[in-house]
Amino acid sequence: MxxxxxxxxxxRNFKSLDVKLGEHAVxxxxxxxxxxxxxxxxxxxxxxxxxxxxxxxxxxDFWDELPRPLTAEDVIEISVDFRGFxxxxxxxxxxxxxxxxxxxxxxxxxxxxxPTSPVGRDLLCGRCWIAPPAPLMLRL
Numbered sequence: 001m002x003x004x005x006x007x008x009x010x011x012r013n014f015k016s017l018d019v020k021l022g023e024h025a026v027x028x029x030x031x032x033x034x035x036x037x038x039x040x041x042x043x044x045x046x047x048x049x050x051x052x053x054x055x056x057x058x059x060x061d062f063w064d065e066l067p068r069p070l071t072a073e074d075v076i077e078i079s080v081d082f083r084g085f086x087x088x089x090x091x092x093x094x095x096x097x098x099x100x101x102x103x104x105x106x107x108x109x110x111x112x113x114x115p116t117s118p119v120g121r122d123l124l125c126g127r128c129w130i131a132p133p134a135p136l137m138l139r140l
Contacts, residue, residue, distance in 0.1 A: 001082055001083070001084045001085040001088070001091055002021070002022075002023045002024075002082070002083060002084050003021055003025070003042075003080055003081070003082060004020065004021055004081045004082065004083040004084075005018070005019065005020050005021065005079075005080065005081035006018075006019045006021065006038070006041075006042070006079070006080055006081075007019075007077065007078070007079040007080075007110075008038070008041050008077070008078050008079075009063075009075070009076065009077040009078075010062055010063040010066060010074060010075060010076045010077065011037065011041055011061060011062070011063065011076045011077075011078060012034070012037040012041075012061055012062075012063065012064070013033075013034045013037055013063070013064060014034060014037065014038075014041075014063065015063050015065065017038075023084070027039070041078045042078075042080065044078055044111050045078060045079075045080055045109050045110070045111055046080070046109075057076060057113045059115060061076065061113075062074060062076060062115060063076075070115035071115070072114060072115070074114075074115050075112055075113065075114050075115075076111075076112060076113045077110060077111075077112050078110060078111050078112075079108055079109065079110035079111075080108070080109055080110070081107070081108045082107045082108075082109070085107065
């Protein structure tokens with residue numbers, strides 16, 4: 001199983017980031033470009049040992065250049081997609097469609113926070129499944 005995509009919107013120094021990853025990835029960059037913010041965003045979703053006090057986002061966690069005051073439309077979104085779990089019964093039990101009606105190829109996990117919620121409110125967490133693409137039909 002691997003992390004196949006990371007989407008970050010309005011979080012700290014990221015206005016909009018959408019990165020598709022292969023089976024291996026390296027985070028590399030100059031100082032002050034957001035490496036630590038990227039890793040913290042991933043921890044919000046993936047690290048169950050992260051204390052609740054760090055999980056509660058603050059107003060200063062919103063993208064630096066959003067006009068103030070923030071509005072209800074200004075939402076932090078952090079999403080990750082997982083792939084490569086289709087052949088593992090253990091991973092399917094955790095990541096796959098709870099209805100079991102379809103063989104999903106991607107599991108998306110996300111957190112969102114709206115600035116109009118009380119500061120310190122828990123993040124809205126969720127999971128959705130992305131169906132495999134429809135087969136291509138070729139005409140000869």
